[in-house]
Amino acid sequence: MTVLEIENNLHNLVANLDKENFIFELLLAYGIPKSTIKRLQGSDHDKLTSYGELVMRKKLFFKVTDNELHATIDELKSSKEVLKHLPRFVLVTDYETLLAYDVKTEDSLDIELLNIINHYDFFLPLAGMEKTTFTDENPADVKASLKMAKLYDELQKNNRFEIKEEVHSLNVFLTRLLFCYFAEDTNIFPDNLFTSSLSSHTQVNGSDLDAYLQRLFTIFNTPNTKREPNTPAYLNAFPYVNGGLFALHVKLPTFTTRSRSLMLEIGKLKWSQINPDIFGSMIQAVVTPEHRGGMGMHYTSVPNIMKVIEPLFLDELYVEFEKSYESKTKLKALHVRLSKLKIFDPACGSGNFLIIAYKKLRELEMSILQRIDTLSKERSFVFSEIKLTQFYGIELDDFAHEVAMLSLWLVEHQMNLEFYKAFGRTSPSLPLHDGGNIVHGNATRLDWEEVCPKNVGDEIYVLGNPPYLGSSMQNKKQKEDMASVFQGIKNYKNLDYIACWFYKGAKYIQNSNTKLAFVTTNSIVQGEQVAMLWLHIFKLEIEVFFAHQSFKWTNNAKGNAGVTVAIIGLRNCSDADNKYIFNGSIKQKVKHINPYLTSVNVSVVTKRTKSLSKLPLMEYGNKAVYGEPLILEKQEKERILSAFPEAKNFIRPLKGAKEFLNGLERWVIWIEDKDLSLAQSISLINERIEKVKTLRLSSNDSGAQELAQYSHRFRDTKTSKTTSLIVPLTTSERRKYIPTGFLSQETILTNAANAIYDAEPWIFGVISSLMHMVWMRTVAGRLKTDYRYSSALVYNTFPFPNISQKQKDEITELVFGVLDEREKHSQKTLAQLYDPNKMPEGLKKSPPRPRQSHRTMLPPQTIRNR
Numbered sequence: 001m002t003v004l005e006i007e008n009n010l011h012n013l014v015a016n017l018d019k020e021n022f023i024f025e026l027l028l029a030y031g032i033p034k035s036t037i038k039r040l041q042g043s044d045h046d047k048l049t050s051y052g053e054l055v056m057r058k059k060l061f062f063k064v065t066d067n068e069l070h071a072t073i074d075e076l077k078s079s080k081e082v083l084k085h086l087p088r089f090v091l092v093t094d095y096e097t098l099l100a101y102d103v104k105t106e107d108s109l110d111i112e113l114l115n116i117i118n119h120y121d122f123f124l125p126l127a128g129m130e131k132t133t134f135t136d137e138n139p140a141d142v143k144a145s146l147k148m149a150k151l152y153d154e155l156q157k158n159n160r161f162e163i164k165e166e167v168h169s170l171n172v173f174l175t176r177l178l179f180c181y182f183a184e185d186t187n188i189f190p191d192n193l194f195t196s197s198l199s200s201h202t203q204v205n206g207s208d209l210d211a212y213l214q215r216l217f218t219i220f221n222t223p224n225t226k227r228e229p230n231t232p233a234y235l236n237a238f239p240y241v242n243g244g245l246f247a248l249h250v251k252l253p254t255f256t257t258r259s260r261s262l263m264l265e266i267g268k269l270k271w272s273q274i275n276p277d278i279f280g281s282m283i284q285a286v287v288t289p290e291h292r293g294g295m296g297m298h299y300t301s302v303p304n305i306m307k308v309i310e311p312l313f314l315d316e317l318y319v320e321f322e323k324s325y326e327s328k329t330k331l332k333a334l335h336v337r338l339s340k341l342k343i344f345d346p347a348c349g350s351g352n353f354l355i356i357a358y359k360k361l362r363e364l365e366m367s368i369l370q371r372i373d374t375l376s377k378e379r380s381f382v383f384s385e386i387k388l389t390q391f392y393g394i395e396l397d398d399f400a401h402e403v404a405m406l407s408l409w410l411v412e413h414q415m416n417l418e419f420y421k422a423f424g425r426t427s428p429s430l431p432l433h434d435g436g437n438i439v440h441g442n443a444t445r446l447d448w449e450e451v452c453p454k455n456v457g458d459e460i461y462v463l464g465n466p467p468y469l470g471s472s473m474q475n476k477k478q479k480e481d482m483a484s485v486f487q488g489i490k491n492y493k494n495l496d497y498i499a500c501w502f503y504k505g506a507k508y509i510q511n512s513n514t515k516l517a518f519v520t521t522n523s524i525v526q527g528e529q530v531a532m533l534w535l536h537i538f539k540l541e542i543e544v545f546f547a548h549q550s551f552k553w554t555n556n557a558k559g560n561a562g563v564t565v566a567i568i569g570l571r572n573c574s575d576a577d578n579k580y581i582f583n584g585s586i587k588q589k590v591k592h593i594n595p596y597l598t599s600v601n602v603s604v605v606t607k608r609t610k611s612l613s614k615l616p617l618m619e620y621g622n623k624a625v626y627g628e629p630l631i632l633e634k635q636e637k638e639r640i641l642s643a644f645p646e647a648k649n650f651i652r653p654l655k656g657a658k659e660f661l662n663g664l665e666r667w668v669i670w671i672e673d674k675d676l677s678l679a680q681s682i683s684l685i686n687e688r689i690e691k692v693k694t695l696r697l698s699s700n701d702s703g704a705q706e707l708a709q710y711s712h713r714f715r716d717t718k719t720s721k722t723t724s725l726i727v728p729l730t731t732s733e734r735r736k737y738i739p740t741g742f743l744s745q746e747t748i749l750t751n752a753a754n755a756i757y758d759a760e761p762w763i764f765g766v767i768s769s770l771m772h773m774v775w776m777r778t779v780a781g782r783l784k785t786d787y788r789y790s791s792a793l794v795y796n797t798f799p800f801p802n803i804s805q806k807q808k809d810e811i812t813e814l815v816f817g818v819l820d821e822r823e824k825h826s827q828k829t830l831a832q833l834y835d836p837n838k839m840p841e842g843l844k845k846s847p848p849r850p851r852q853s854h855r856t857m858l859p860p861q862t863i864r865n866r
Helices: 003-015 019-029 034-041 069-076 113-127 139-158 164-184 193-200 209-220 257-267 276-286 302-323 328-340 352-376 398-423 476-485 499-509 528-538 634-643 645-650 657-662 673-680 683-697 702-710 761-768 770-779 791-795 805-823 841-845
Strands: 053-056 060-064 089-093 097-102 108-112 342-345 391-395 437-440 460-464 514-521 542-553 563-572 579-583 586-590 651-655 666-669 723-728 741-744 753-757 781-783 786-788
Touching: 003 019, 003 113, 003 139, 019 034, 019 113, 060 069, 069 089, 069 097, 089 113, 097 113, 108 113, 113 139, 139 164, 139 257, 164 193, 164 257, 164 398, 193 209, 193 257, 209 257, 276 398, 302 328, 302 352, 302 460, 302 514, 302 542, 302 563, 302 579, 328 352, 342 352, 352 391, 352 398, 352 460, 391 398, 398 437, 460 499, 476 499, 499 514, 499 528, 499 563, 514 542, 528 542, 634 645, 634 651, 634 683, 645 651, 645 673, 645 683, 651 657, 651 741, 657 723, 673 683, 683 702, 723 761, 741 761, 761 770, 761 805, 770 791, 805 841
Parallel strands: 060 089, 342 391, 342 460, 391 437, 460 514, 542 579
Antiparallel strands: 053 060, 089 097, 097 108, 514 563, 542 563, 579 586, 651 666, 723 741, 723 753, 781 786
């Protein structure tokens, strides 16, 4: 449901106010299904007739009263009886006044009931549109975004924007409109000039609004000296704007009474309070209706942006400022340096990173100029030397590209006003200067040096937050982008899409005074992707000079994914020792940063098919490949054995990581080829064999189809002669140790776990050691935040010495100690035992048992499935 539909519904509600059904009509207005309303009207919760109350769990608590409204709502919003229903809103009314309280945000509403239309946004969460909360929240941004969303919906309803040119024209129109609103409220235009002129010189039905705006936009692109002599005074009152914003002629949409009215309403907002840092991203959501539920969800918070730009260049500039503090000559040299910097974001979106970088450089510039004035003991008359032309960007989305340019113009004006406050002078806002070098295009295909040229002596900083997209999430075009970027490189297909930016960025900064820092999913610094990407980057003589280790990348918008990311800074290899690793609030100076973002001087670890340390073979358990009908739950197993006791010879315990860690029981029908005829004579088993055959034959996988002739078994048929050592594929990042264990020879392992068949006990000790855990945490991949244990990347690459039999026996005794300690808590699962907050003290210490004999195999009584 769009905000326009909600407003129309509220208009109807107010025009036909029905006190008896008001609350139900209100819920319908915000898209609550009619079937739900009917259930409410017929339920015990509908007590409007007797108590004047309605409860809709997790939505609202509504009460009608003639008593003091404020006292009533104060009582209700703290009432346990009310809050037990977890309402989002508490509403109280006497049908003249409406009071409402948002339990989540603690916002309040106190209005005349008939004025609810003007406060529709208060109840947007009822329609699934969360009210975004920002740090230092600016209500003007939110209101303007919501109003613009309504206008966009209205224009969509009365126009067709289908082909690329039509969509582009709409995007250009909206950015021009935003500029006009901002300009008339911040002294670029005379106060209220645009809105009042629109109101006075166009028809109420909007029929001539497109012609009026087209003529006005032409005026903005025409210097005063070149305007037609017969230009009306109301148009001549507008200044020359230029700067490229109004240069192109684009087709304007058709307007209606409603869209014209909305434009006038938008003009009444406080546009001087708009914050370009946030606003650009919020406006992006206007043209992406699926993102309306979290308006501003693309907004990257300033603290997160600062994690990129401070170590990339800003910290160094401030250090230089401090060193130059007592020297006018050095300060002036630093000022010149600032005027020549280039900032380049090759995935700039609506320009958040560029905007913050621009603001921070302008702030530093003002500090430098103020210090020069102090040292000179007089006020100088220099102006800002930092220009928008120093800022470069690439953006694939057309509207975001337009908004980025607009946002840079807006922030330039705001910083000019700050400059005026500090120095009593500033550069004129009009005509506009070039609004940054923001290119609309695909950054993976464009030549970055054409977008942001690298001239001799240039100091360039590349930054941003490119798109992530794991290999399985990439569409056909993105896969083609990957192939283009990694042309000539093998084994790139499992890389995340963001790897394109790191590889292109590394080649761009090579052999130049250029540095780079991107936000990235931490997957490219874990597991197999490290070798796929970083070997090629390091061959270019590029090094990591700062890194924020993995953390949750959150912003203040509703519904953000909370992706686990890292921030990586790259530069040309240098002897400088100013390398830093950030872990939360801790900043550590180090001599080396490896591609796993630690300070250990370790090379890139690549997959191995055999153990580097000649440890026994570790492999996956058995993969079913449509063999699931052979897997039995407890009741299924008992049903078969009850009807056919002889089937016990074909049923064996089945364990994967889930079953092993959580003490769950499952079984599998396990048939040797030589016993197939006997097994098929058992009808309940044969039925399952036939189901497997049907599934495999109906598959599009030719390999699965070939397996149909072996439908009595899994694709893999690996078993042990004595015991199997099981190692789960994933383990929680919270665990200090990997929960491993021994399974009997009867137990079949699934491919949800790694297995070492017929392993000697001391191998358990090696895998469970803290030394191995450190290695695993360094080189393993991740599944979200859990560690993904890979035999090829973790086990086979683990450097372990060739130890003596005596040492193996000593480790074995320690293994027995761990197993015995587990047995003391046999009522608990391994998941419970290895929870770091609940792990028994004895298991943490695990003292060895008294030595009995040197054994190379676990005795039967110590073999346990848990």
